Amino acid sequence: MPPRTVLITGATGKQDSAVIDALLSHPLSSSDPFTVLARKSATRTMGWTILGPVIFMDNPPPGLAGKVFMTLLRDTLGRDKPLQWIATRDIGFFAAEAFHNPEEWNKKARGLAGDELTFEEMNRVFERVTGKPVPTTWGLLGKGLKTELGSLVEWLALEVYRADLRKVKEVNPGMVGLEEWLRKSPFVKRK
Secondary structure (H helix, E strand, C coil): CCCCCEEEECCCCCCCCHHHHHHHCCCCCCCCHHHHHHHHHCCCCCCEEEEEECEECCCCCCCHHHHHHHHHHHHHHCCCCCEEEECHHHHHHHHHHHHHCHHHHCCEEEEECCEEECHHHHHHHHHHHHCCCCCCCCHHHHHHCHHHHHHHHHHHHHCCCCCCHHHHHHHCCCCCCHHHHHHCCCCCCCC
16 A cells, blocks of 8 residues: 555445544535545545445344344334445455555545345345344334434435445456345354
């Protein structure tokens, strides 16, 4: 990487990131972290790369917490709005690429996702792999989570926060989709 490189992962958009918040709190900053980085690094040797992953497949655990989260997604996004997902192991691939090929990745931001599914499509994947639909619970419990994650989910429902899956898979053809990830996940009962 060029001298003094900043690699930011999971710190894009309105995800309440401390790194981006610090950049944006500067008196000369705009509300766009990409503009801030471009302006701050334009006349300096500092390099930067932003890797912007979407929702992690690894986040919703089996059990009540996962059910409440999936209920929140279903009830906020509806059954037909596509949502992008990524396996956390795939993020490391791109971070390594950025460090091993600094000239190619310097001053670039890339959205990362391995799959894009509506809730109904996700239901079909869960049924195919686990024999059961996406685990959910009563909507009232999902609404209770809105204080913590509601703004993120509502933002995902309103804003276009999309990775270009074709471009991402050109760089890493081995990106994991939800079905492949689910087969090795704790959601599948082992004998």
